[in-house]
Amino acid sequence: MTVISQSIFKAYDIRGIVDKTLTEDVCFLVGQALGTKAREKGVSHICVGRDGRLSGPRLQCALMRGIREAGIGVYDIGAVPTPVLYFSTVYLKTGSGVAVTGSHNPPDYNGLKMMLAGETLYGETIQDLYKAIVADILYTAEEKGSYEKVDVLPAYMKSITDDVKFSRPIKIVIDAGNGIAGPTAAALFKTLGAEVEELYTNVDGNFPNHHPDPSKPANLQDLIKALKEGDSEVGLAFDGDGDRLGVVTKDGEIIYPDRQAMLFAGDILSKRPGATIVYDVKCTRNIKPFVESRGGKAVMSRTGHSLIKAKMKEVNADFAGEMSGHIFFHDRWPGFDDGVYAGTRMIEILTRFADANEPLKNLPNAVSTPELQIPTAEGENFELVEKIKQNAKFEDAKDIITIDGIRVEWDDGFALARPSNTTPVVVLRFEADSEDALKRIQQRFKDEILRVEPNARIPF
Structure with a gap:
């Protein structure tokens, strides 16, 4: 009997210490519970991807075995940023996916971000998985679900390069903190026409240089140094699984995500008058008047990427920004949080100015x-x-x-x-x-x- 700790079933995801609270056996059972729920919702396939953590391959394998045990097919998306996994659920029309990721947690952690039938799991829906496992209400199919390896990265890259256009050449610094977003982000920005100075864009689950969490100023010091010493105009940083964005100006000022959100909201409202913009309770109070003065509707949400996605759906929002760095576009993009795509939209705006830092510096501040x-x-x-x-x-x-x-x-x-x-x-x-x-x-x-x-x- 596998001992399973309720403590890993968090508000927005499942997260624990590898081989202690989060084991291969636990991932198998969670997979079977997800597969059981998928059957109830009429879902035939679930996309599964992982970040660059050392434990990712074996935990992903165990999870996929569990899903297939319930007779549900698996699309193995491989090692990709979490937003690419989200993209795969749209591209492959499953509406269902799991990212095996520890996000910005220490190297000995890992976890699961989950969606089923177009809904991101959070709160009670995550607790329901725990209850089903403990009560042993798990479906075992006579025939295991199918398995197929699918490379969606080319389609993801094409979707962005078809959508985003830079107005002029620009040199930027990218710091991926050795997280999974590094290779994808570097390749994408180069394809879009930027010259890229790369910091820690090789994937290394030991995170030897600094922690991949751009919300902490200590983790942006190498990026700040590179900007001050080099000739790049602006710096972008990504977290461990690529769903959050950090932005730094040429002179080393950190543009926190609530100010980034104002820049994005202003851009969207210039093209979509009356658009609804969602922001979380931790954001600056400058957002509301900024949005309303441009004819938009500002809606405050509870904190948490799952809760913000639910709020966006409820109010039919075109955009949402969260203080932690999760940025959600639903104007030209499917509405999931994507730090890499947000970075391309940021540079798209900045290249309209001779001085890329001007629009950042002009944002309301407090x-x-x-x-x-x-x-x-x-x-x-x-x-x-x-x-x-x-x-x-x-x-x-x-x-x-x-x-x-x-x-x-x-x-x-x-x-x-x-x-x-x-x-x-x-x-x-x-x-x-x-x-x-x-x-x-x-x-x-x-x-x-x-x-x-x-x-x-x-x-x-």
């Missing part, structure tokens, strides 16, 4: 903190945020938003506290018009949290 964290015991992060929501008093605030944690807005800034769905912490974020306003808002929020929970370990 003083803000990085993501801060209050550490808690497992599960207590949700309890703490609920306590704050129920008992904290912010009579001086302009608005209080509780769709995902609590976001308190004043005329000159905001404070956010939300429970992480992946680790036992409360995530804090603050933004304001000035340093003084930021300090005031942080202190105001801190005082109120400590009044509600005196033992909270606030990191400032």
Whole structure:
């Protein structure tokens, strides 16, 4: 009997430590559970791909065996960025796929991002897989599902090169952090006509240079150095599985994803008046007036790539941006998060300007903190945020938003506290018009949290 830990069944995906909580046996059972659900939904085939982690090949094999055990066919997409796997579900018309990926987690982690019948699995639908495995409600077919290896990379590349056009030659730096996006991104930008200076674009699951997570400034220092010392105009960074984008200007300024989202939204609204733009609760409050001043509709969503995809479907959005770096285009692209495609759209916009950095520098900006964290015991992060929501008093605030944690807005800034769905912490974020306003808002929020929970370990 395989011991399976419920702890790996997260809010947006399955994730665990390889050979401890995430084993080949576990992947086989998850595959069989997915295959069982696929049968219920009338799905005949599931696309399966993997990132560049060392454990990927064997975990992918185990997962595919499990899917086929339930009589469902498998298209083996191979080692590709997660967005290429998402693309394969559209291209091969399955609406169903699994990316075996640890994303930006340490090398000893791996995981599964899953979609079935056009729906990204999250929350209860992921817990349902766990329940089916524990209750042993798994279908075993008399005849195993089919297996076919399919190379969708050429079709993915062609779809982008047919769609995106650069207005002039440009030299860029790409830092893939030895993640799976490196070879694809380098080849794609060269095909589109850019000159590419490559940093760590070879795939190495040990991640020997820096962690493949562009949301952390420490991981962008090599990119910043290359831009300052060389003649490239702008820098792009990708995370471990290629579904998130980082952007750095020539002088080393990091353009965080909520500001990237404004650039993309403005471009889309210039061609699609009245378009709906989705953004998550962690994003700058500058997005809403930026979108509305250009005739668009701005809709705030809960954080999480699966939740944002669901919100986009609900409101029929043309675009969504998430603070973590997931960027979703649904104007000329199928609506999944794709850091590599987002990078091409970024350069498409920038090459319309003689100075590629001008449109980035002109984006509205604010003083803000990085993501801060209050550490808690497992599960207590949700309890703490609920306590704050129920008992904290912010009579001086302009608005209080509780769709995902609590976001308190004043005329000159905001404070956010939300429970992480992946680790036992409360995530804090603050933004304001000035340093003084930021300090005031942080202190105001801190005082109120400590009044509600005196033992909270606030990191400032």
